[in-house]
Amino acid sequence: MKTTSLLLLSLLLSSCGGSGSEPQPEPPLPPALGSLREAAFPFGAAVNVNLLRSSAAYQGVVTREYRSVTAENAMKFRSLHPDAATYAWTDADYLVQYARQTNSRVHGHTLIWHNSLPAWVTGFQGDSAAWETLMKTHIQTVVGHFRGQVASWDVVNEAVAEDGTLRPSPWLQHLGPDYVARAFQYARQADPDAKLFYNDYGHEYGPTKRTAILNLVSSLKARGIPIDGIGLQLHTSLTRSDANLATAITSAAQTGLLVHISELDVAVNPGNQAGLAWSDALAAAQKAKYKLIVQTFNALPAAQRFGITTWNVTDADTWVRGACGCPDWPLPFNEQYQKKPAYDGIVEGLQ
Ligand code: XIL
Numbered sequence: 001m002k003t004t005s006l007l008l009l010s011l012l013l014s015s016c017g018g019s020g021s022e023p024q025p026e027p028p029l030p031p032a033l034g035s036l037r038e039a040a041f042p043f044g045a046a047v048n049v050n051l052l053r054s055s056a057a058y059q060g061v062v063t064r065e066y067r068s069v070t071a072e073n074a075m076k077f078r079s080l081h082p083d084a085a086t087y088a089w090t091d092a093d094y095l096v097q098y099a100r101q102t103n104s105r106v107h108g109h110t111l112i113w114h115n116s117l118p119a120w121v122t123g124f125q126g127d128s129a130a131w132e133t134l135m136k137t138h139i140q141t142v143v144g145h146f147r148g149q150v151a152s153w154d155v156v157n158e159a160v161a162e163d164g165t166l167r168p169s170p171w172l173q174h175l176g177p178d179y180v181a182r183a184f185q186y187a188r189q190a191d192p193d194a195k196l197f198y199n200d201y202g203h204e205y206g207p208t209k210r211t212a213i214l215n216l217v218s219s220l221k222a223r224g225i226p227i228d229g230i231g232l233q234l235h236t237s238l239t240r241s242d243a244n245l246a247t248a249i250t251s252a253a254q255t256g257l258l259v260h261i262s263e264l265d266v267a268v269n270p271g272n273q274a275g276l277a278w279s280d281a282l283a284a285a286q287k288a289k290y291k292l293i294v295q296t297f298n299a300l301p302a303a304q305r306f307g308i309t310t311w312n313v314t315d316a317d318t319w320v321r322g323a324c325g326c327p328d329w330p331l332p333f334n335e336q337y338q339k340k341p342a343y344d345g346i347v348e349g350l351q
Contacts, residue, residue: 042307044068110154114169131174143190152195164212188226199231203248229258263311265330287345294349
């Protein structure tokens with residue numbers, strides 16, 4: 001009935017038009033989203049497990065808005081495997097259980113990275129065979145522990161340097177450049193159903209790093225290495241151009257892989273000014289960036305839209321403030337857990 005009357009209305013309106021000078025009717029807006037959980041692809045957040053446990057307000061926002069969770073730190077090497085013979089699962093297991101209870105997907109972050117390594121790894125004395133065993137054992141123990149519960153993994157994180165070469169790291173030093181490929185093979189053996197991602201930042205900085213990352217993942221794919229997706233961290237800021245942001249997203253999709261915007265935040269204080277104050281102008285500029293990013297992602301082929309994950313939940317718990325030592329407000333929720341204009345930008349980008 002409703003559809004029929006809409007159809008009649010639009011026929012009537014189109015037959016009344018014709019001269020070109022009369023105002024055309026606005027296309028009808030889809031109904032407003034009740035929450036980001038209703039997006040066509042999983043929208044998620046990186047979660048601080050201590051806050052999830054201790055703050056009802058924090059858990060409330062995560063549960064209401066997000067249908068995917070990534071552990072901000074709880075699945076990193078140093079957290080899960082603090083000593084050679086010790087694995088510490090408590091926090092990560094808590095997150096996985098929370099996700100099961102709330103019907104959310106868990107994205108695993110991250111198996112092989114140059115950061116967040118415990119001292120026993122950075123100081124490890126052994127030949128390349130011993131390093132290979134170390135890497136393989138870590139990957140297979142962790143992926144095996146969460147098999148069937150963690151849907152996807154950032155298998156290798158940030159292997160590419162700003163100049164496009166492979167970043168110096170203990171992994172590169174002891175295992176050679178093909179450690180990246182072997183990490184994916186070990187992960188696939190441990191959970192054949194988990195989606196495996198290469199994750200990095202800086203796709204939107206310009207062509208040098210972006211091209212190097214795209215070449216790396218394309219060559220892995222061409223060699224039959226089991227890679228399913230590319231993660232774009234997109235820790236970005238107001239200073240990144242719309243053109244570079246859009247190219248980052250569309251060029252990732254041209255690989256044919258799943259695309260995950262895996263660590264999204266939009267910093268508004270890239271100059272690290274100590275005295276910067278939040279303002280309507282910053283809020284509007286940030287909203288426009290969020291909208292552009294979400295809209296560009298939403299226009300990708302549906303089968304490649306793995307999801308968008310913001311890095312943290314609110315401006316109170318963002319890592320950006322700690323990393324820059326300055327005021328910033330990079331997320332869609334403010335310190336009072338209220339939606340910001342950035343949130344409206346996301347909703348508009350989804351329409
Ligand atoms: C950050 C966390 O948010 C911080 O709490 C921690 O001290 C350092 O790591 N790229 C990544 C993430 O892949 O793991 C980082 O997370 C942010 C940059």
